[in-house]
Amino acid sequence: MASARGIEAHGLVREFKNVKAVKGIDLEVAPGEIYGFLGPNGAGKSTTVHMLTTLLPPTAGTARVAGYDVVADGPKVRASIGAALQEAALDPWLTGREHVRLQSSLHGIGRRERKERGDELLERVGLTRAADRKVQTYSGGMKRRLDLALALVHRPTTLFLDEPTTGLDPQSRSALWNEVARLARDEGVTVFLTTQYLEEADVLARRVGIIDLGRIVAEGTPEELKAEIAKPTVEASPEEPSELGAVAAVLEQFGERTQGAPGRVAVRLDGKGDLADVVRALDAAGVGVSNLQLHAASLDDVFLAKTGHRLEGAEDDAAPE
């Protein structure tokens, strides 16, 4: 069931003693939308999530989640949201099923419905067989899945996921993505997803907000953001390693040098020519290349353009820890 309202924040600020972790966030998430909140460690992502989930009162600004004010209507907000925060936050001595039971009981779900709902959720996240084992025996992926199940126990209309796939293997990550996408698509759940993984934001989110140093520096759909940058990257490998300098000299006529793989030259095209022009220039210079690739602009490029540095998770994208 789609919620009447999604998430709205106006001028949200959070200070801790002498540190302003969040310096004024404005955002709007439509009901049923998956919104990606992208930023490096320490950018203010988790602090923002804590404010929106009522765990932390804002120092200034306002926010409404599922139609309720996060300060004035805290209990109503909490009744409408589910959250899987950065830590898996599980008790190693309880079983998966006991966790579900505790969570549903605290949410006031009746005994009969509690059991049915528990069985349904455990099956949905693939933990039926492990349900009666203590959580300390679970893998990282299983813990994250249980975490998600617990967030869904009371059928929230809005879901907060704070770096839900950090540390997961590709298979577990993919399974979690599928479930999140299904929740938004089939059940109309609004999803606020924070992540360091560009691929995750790219794949899942309809819109992305990039946060750095406590402020949103860019916002839009991934395609809009990349188009704004509109700077694909050309990467070339010289036929002879000794010709690396010559290849670089040609490519740098078309844009700024950027980080490439070892032994390769990478340049971000800045409108002075396209791939065909690059090929002609290399021919004219008599420089041979064994490999020439064109990479479309990535969210990392967007991040770099907006903040002047790369997102830490960019290197980890292909191979999570």
Added chain:
Amino acid sequence: MSHATPWTVARALAWRQMRILFKNPSLFVPPMLFPLMSFTAFAGGLSQMRHVPGFDFEGGYTSFQFVFVLLQSAAFGGVFTGFGIARDFERGFARRLLIASQRRSGLVAGYALAALLRWSMVAVMLTIVALVARMEIGGNGVDIFGLYLLAVVVNMLGVLWAAGIAFRFRSVQAGPLMQTPIFMLLFLAPVYVPLGLLTGWIHAVASVNPFTAFVEAGRGFISGDPYHSAAAFGIALTMAALLLVWALLGLRRAERTAA
């Protein structure tokens, strides 16, 4: 090419242990606090025990308890070092030590030296508190030297026992194995009254407990009436030799499995 000797290794390791201690003053707290608490509770709370008929000790009850607590602190000071060794293995630092040390027997000496240095600070504190509490000292300089020398040997016994356990188990989970035998040896000795006033099973156990010899010799030193001191040192040094073998064999096992 390294020209390290066991002494070089020992010195380097002891330096590292002391640095950790000075950077983390909170590590001082348990080895300092428990002896002080015991001393306060026993000497302060149980001083009436000297009026028990047959309580045969020249000095006051404060010095009677001081000896026990001094030896207790020495023994447990050694055990705390064992925890440190186990932690080093758990965190992988021990592997670095094993690789870096040309003369690995120096590692045992290094931990022991650090234990002694740390305990000596506790001993100074304890002595000051006891003197402030007007502890009676009947012994002369030689006697008092004998007392502290005996405590040093007891400290070594604690280190060597705990080190042997730590080398074999390489985990702080073995803490109870390090502590419990020492605790039992300490408390199955004449803690509160002289041996002659113990009755029943505890008298029988205390009579064969080597720690009884140490406590009685120590009390003899402090009261100026040395009592079987040679026997006490003989037992202590024999145990030290055996426990040194125990610790070194444990180190050998650790070398084989931890590297």
Added chain:
Amino acid sequence: MNQQSLPHQIAEIASRSVKRTLRQPGVLIPPLTFPLMLMAVNSSGLRAATDLPGFPTDSFLSFFLPFSFMQGALFAASTAGTDLARDIDTGFLNRLALTPMRGTALLVGQLGGATAMGVVQALVYLGVGLAFGVRFESGVGGVLMLLVLAILIAIGWASIGVWLALRTGSGEAVQSQFPMLFFLLFISSMNMPRDLIEVEWFRAAATLNPVSYMIEGLRSLIIEGWNAQALALALTMTIGLVVLALGLSAVALRERMART
């Protein structure tokens, strides 16, 4: 029962607390073995104390048995504190904060594990004491009263553990405070009746120490019979401790769980 009523919430949190306490042998066994070891050693080692003029009993074991309950209570405090500190550390407290759970339910329910521990410990110490010849001057009723008082004392000290956890948020910090609590135990009438403590400052400290009254209340049931004053003082101190600690915990919880 209304699924969201306070008693229901307390029951759920308590149930979890009991389960995870009883599932940790490493938490259950030391509080049973250590006090019993000390009981054996001290009751034999200090037997001569019963020869002192004015010593209230000729069985030092009977005199010393209450100390085991006090030691057990400190273990309960350590467990309660460490468990809650772990919840804070792992974010489990946040998970609970996102439910309709009331703060009171958390505080009171968290003591469930300590209560379970207190019951098990009390039964074991009592059983061992009785097996080794301890006789209750207060009869069967006194045994029951001792159990009730011992469990209350465990709850009282567990409340202190909860407060320490909420204040520090760290299991290590909680553990590091415990030497101070042991100090309270040492500076009491645990080993000697207060009127037989010679050293004046020690006697004065023991007189001011609420632990002395808890021990004396338990002891009175064993060696004296029904001593209304001793029991009243023990209950007052214990209930006072629970009220104080839970009050402080409520303040600490409000600061820590800053939810709107």
